[in-house]
Amino acid sequence: MLQNLLKKFRKKPHASYPEPAIMNAYARLPVSFVRGEGAKLWDADGREYLDALGGIAVTFLGHCHPKISETISLQANKILHTSNLFHIQEQADLGEAFCRISEMEKVFFGNSGAEANEAAIKIARLQANAKGIKAPTIITAQHSFHGRTMATLSATGNAAIQNGFAPLLSDFVHVAYNDIDAIKQHSENTNVVAVMIEPIQGEGGVIVPSQGYLEAVRALCDENGWLMIVDEIQAGMGRTGKWFAYQHEGILPDIMTSAKALGNGIPIGACAARGVAAELISPGTHGTTFGGNPFASKIASTIIEIIEQDKLLERAEQLGSMIKKQVRQHLGSSRKVVDIRGKGLMIGIELDQAYPDLAMIFLNAGLVVNVTGGGKVIRLLPSVVLSDTQAKTIASIIHDVVSEL
Numbered sequence: 419m420l421q422n423l424l425k426k427f428r429k430k431p432h433a434s435y436p437e438p439a440i441m442n443a444y445a446r447l448p449v450s451f452v453r454g455e456g457a458k459l460w461d462a463d464g465r466e467y468l469d470a471l472g473g474i475a476v477t478f479l480g481h482c483h484p485k486i487s488e489t490i491s492l493q494a495n496k497i498l499h500t501s502n503l504f505h506i507q508e509q510a511d512l513g514e515a516f517c518r519i520s521e522m523e524k525v526f527f528g529n530s531g532a533e534a535n536e537a538a539i540k541i542a543r544l545q546a547n548a549k550g551i552k553a554p555t556i557i558t559a560q561h562s563f564h565g566r567t568m569a570t571l572s573a574t575g576n577a578a579i580q581n582g583f584a585p586l587l588s589d590f591v592h593v594a595y596n597d598i599d600a601i602k603q604h605s606e607n608t609n610v611v612a613v614m615i616e617p618i619q620g621e622g623g624v625i626v627p628s629q630g631y632l633e634a635v636r637a638l639c640d641e642n643g644w645l646m647i648v649d650e651i652q653a654g655m656g657r658t659g660k661w662f663a664y665q666h667e668g669i670l671p672d673i674m675t676s677a678k679a680l681g682n683g684i685p686i687g688a689c690a691a692r693g694v695a696a697e698l699i700s701p702g703t704h705g706t707t708f709g710g711n712p713f714a715s716k717i718a719s720t721i722i723e724i725i726e727q728d729k730l731l732e733r734a735e736q737l738g739s740m741i742k743k744q745v746r747q748h749l750g751s752s753r754k755v756v757d758i759r760g761k762g763l764m765i766g767i768e769l770d771q772a773y774p775d776l777a778m779i780f781l782n783a784g785l786v787v788n789v790t791g792g793g794k795v796i797r798l799l800p801s802v803v804l805s806d807t808q809a810k811t812i813a814s815i816i817h818d819v820v821s822e823l
Contacts, residue, residue, distance in 0.1 A: 447781055454481025457801045457808050459786060469786045470800040470812050475620065475652045475764070478679035479724060480803035486682055489720040490713075499711045508715035515722045519661045521670055522690035526699060527710030530687045531651035531677035532565030535614075537689035537704060538647045538673045539569050542612040544698040545645055553588075555609040556647075559595040561622035564614065564649055573614055576621075595619060596627040598634040605642055612645035612673075613638070617663035620652040620799075623791020624766025626759050629667070636669045645672040645695055651687075652764070655679035656725050656802065659735030659762035666761070682721055686714040730802045737802065737809050738762040744813030754820055756794075765798040766791065767816065773823050785815045796820075 435448055451467075453460040457480055459467045472478060479486065493508075500506060513525050526537050539556065546554030558564065560575040571580055572587035575595075580586060589609070593600035604610050613635055619625040632648075639646040648671040653663040655676060660666055662674060672695045677687035687709070691698075708714075725731065742758055742765060749755045749767075756768040772793030773779075780787045780796075788797045800812065 447778055449781060456480040456482075457804045465784075467781070467784050467786050468808060468811060468815070470798045471786045471788050472679075472799045472801050473683060474678070474788065475657060475799040476678045477682055478655060478657060478763075478802055479682050479721060479730075480801040483682065483724070483803070485724055486717060486720055489717055490684075493713050493716045496712070498713045499708065502706065502710065506710060506712055506715065508712040508719070509710040512710070512715040512719045512722075515719055516676075516688060517690060519722060520674060520676075520690050521665075521692075522674060522696070523692040524696040525688050525690040526704065527715065528687040528689070528706050529685045529709050529714075530565075531649075531675065532567045532570050532687075533706070533709070534651065534675035534677055534687035534689045535564045535570045535573065535649060536567055537699075538614065538649075538675050539573065540704055541673055541689070541691060541695055541698050542614075542645055542647065544703065545695065546609075546611040548698070549611070551609055551611055553609050554611045555589045555591055555604075555607060557591050557593055557601055557604055557610060557613045557644075559615055559619070560592050561595060561619055561625070562592075562614075562616055562649075563619070563621035564616075595622070595625060596631055598631060598638065601635065601638055605638070610642065610644055612647050614647040614649065616649045616653070617666075618653045618658070618761060618764055620764065620797070621790055623768065623795040624760050624764060624797055625791075626761060632664055632667045633669050636671070639672070647671060647673040647675070649675050651675055651677045652799075653761075655721070656731050656734055657762055657764050657799070659731055659738065661731065663761065680718050680721065681714060682717070684714050684717045686710075686718055725802075734762040734802045737800075737804055737806075738765060740806065740809050741765060741798065741800075741813055744810055745816055748813055748817035749820055752820065754823060760798075763798070763800055763802060767796040767798070767820075769794050769796070769820070769823075776819075776823075779819055780815070783815050783819055785812065785819075 450462045451459045452462050457469050459469050516525050558573045562575040564570040564573040569587050572590050575592040648664050650662045673691045675689050680686050754770050759766050777789045790797045
């Protein structure tokens with residue numbers, strides 16, 4: 419049945435897109451998207467797709483949003499880049515807005531999520547240094563993903579991603595996710611300086627922790643004098659129905675990181691902090707050439723304005739509930755479906771096993787998705803500009819494909 423489905427949908431071999439000058443870092447699917455509008459994409463052959471991946475949680479406001487396109491044009495004709503050696507008004511304005519929505523006090527802008535997490539790790543190291551800790555340890559979770567730089571790779575709790583890069587940065591301890599006792603076991607370790615956690619594990623399979631887990635981590639950090647670092651790179655900027663997923667539990671981390679939807683496709687990352695953590699970066703301890711430039715900063719400010727003005731936090735929650743409800747109605751009794759979970763527009767559909775070429779099957783059915791969690795979880799990260807009809811179409815295509823597996 420699966421091979422028949424593949425044969426039915428497949429239209430091009432990988433050889434159709436030769437890339438002899440590009441390093442082989444990606445197992446690319448055989449399609450090249452050349453145009454986008456809202457929640458739709460078109461390939462080089464003119465075929466239309468419904469985008470339920472959003473560039474992996476990036477294009478939260480969809481493709482070619484008119485207000486973002488206008489900002490890009492205006493700012494590109496004004497100034498793109500100066501240097502962080504000088505005052506950048508656009509960056510200062512973005513900083514004010516970002517700290518307001520995150521309830522943090524200060525922020526450092528870089529170019530990516532990995533850079534934001536690097537900054538968070540460096541702040542934790544500076545805190546350790548100030549406390550006289552010579553071998554600072556950061557607790558992170560198994561099956562987590564924090565980036566591909568050497569520090570963030572070391573923080574990541576996935577041996578397959580780390581394979582080939584030893585020796586890794588030392589002093590990261592990986593514990594079971596959604597298990598407060600696993601963290602509590604390290605309370606006597608005087609080298610621990612921070613806990614770094616995703617509020618929802620995206621790459622790990624859209625794993626949503628139990629209500630109260632983040633609150634318990636916050637309390638444990640307070641008890642032990644640890645910094646709480648929340649990696650909101652995938653879950654943040656409105657995707658879960660709140661600006662940031664930790665806000666569902668009414669807590670505040672000491673450090674939080676953001677990227678992806680903050681730029682809607684323009685590279686930008688943010689590491690924000692409060693309290694003592696907000697004061698540890700000083701001239702010479704950290705920096706960036708491109709981060710927080712006028713162009714990226716102005717676009718990110720526009721994105722915050724759009725989300726607020728159009729009340730898109732509420733819309734993300736509404737759309738996510740609709741998609742999950744529709745999928746449950748279609749597939750709730752299917753033996754192939756183990757779980758349907760998520761918050762807002764961060765949704766995972768766990769299957770009973772890994773099905774080869776599943777993302778390719780969906781692609782050729784006209785739906786762009788991603789498969790994660792060991793190849794068993796269909797990950798949906800669609801745009802908040804979806805119409806109700808498009809949301810229902812996503813659920814319908816998922817039903818059609820999964821039913822034929």
